[in-house]
Amino acid sequence: KANLMPVYCAGFKSKIPASAYDALYHGIIRTYLQDKPEAVKANLAKKNGKKVNLFNTSSTSHADQDELKRILELIGLEVRILPYDSPTQYLTDMVDASLNISICTTHDEYLFTYLQEVYGIPYIMKNIPVGIKNTSVWLLEVAKFFDKEELAQKVITKEVAKLDHALAPYKKQLQGKTAFVHGGEPRSLATADTLELLGMEVLGIETRH
Numbered sequence: 001k002a003n004l005m006p007v008y009c010a011g012f013k014s015k016i017p018a019s020a021y022d023a024l025y026h027g028i029i030r031t032y033l034q035d036k037p038e039a040v041k042a043n044l045a046k047k048n049g050k051k052v053n054l055f056n057t058s059s060t061s062h063a064d065q066d067e068l069k070r071i072l073e074l075i076g077l078e079v080r081i082l083p084y085d086s087p088t089q090y091l092t093d094m095v096d097a098s099l100n101i102s103i104c105t106t107h108d109e110y111l112f113t114y115l116q117e118v119y120g121i122p123y124i125m126k127n128i129p130v131g132i133k134n135t136s137v138w139l140l141e142v143a144k145f146f147d148k149e150e151l152a153q154k155v156i157t158k159e160v161a162k163l164d165h166a167l168a169p170y171k172k173q174l175q176g177k178t179a180f181v182h183g184g185e186p187r188s189l190a191t192a193d194t195l196e197l198l199g200m201e202v203l204g205i206e207t208r209h
Helices: 019-032 037-045 062-074 088-096 109-119 131-145 149-174 185-197
Strands: 051-056 078-083 099-102 178-183 201-207
Touching (some): 019 078, 019 088, 051 062, 062 078, 099 109, 131 149, 131 185
Parallel strands (some): 051 078, 051 099
């Protein structure tokens, strides 16, 4: 009774690891979004202004994605997390959302472009919500789409106050320590920002792209 989703890929021929995301999303499109006109039509009919799809292809942990969901819910949004560990119904129903939101700019462009061109769903794929500064920018960008910037700013002010208190002991321990950052481009820059916020000196950044 399992749902099988074939993913067609050419191994390492592309030399670009990020193409695996495209292959995954192509499989989702072929399996869940095609040849189901009635289901898609029904979902589009029930589209509402509060529902959003939050995509996380293992860019962040479960704890991180749940925290981002919590923050989005604080500005009154109904959040569905895709595609890993989600019910298959989520994959069919993703077209009833008002907005698609990316956590990392590396992996969602293929699917987001498809959903915008075929189903008219806009998307936000701006920056990675890692650290206070980048998460605030990310949240404000989403809030702007729904005209909720004032509410989002209140949420940010409240959350940052709690963070300042919680991070105080770590800032003492990390003051003057040095770091070298390596990773994907969006994450490396955001991580460097965060380390500097904690009082560390970033000596260099190397990205994979």
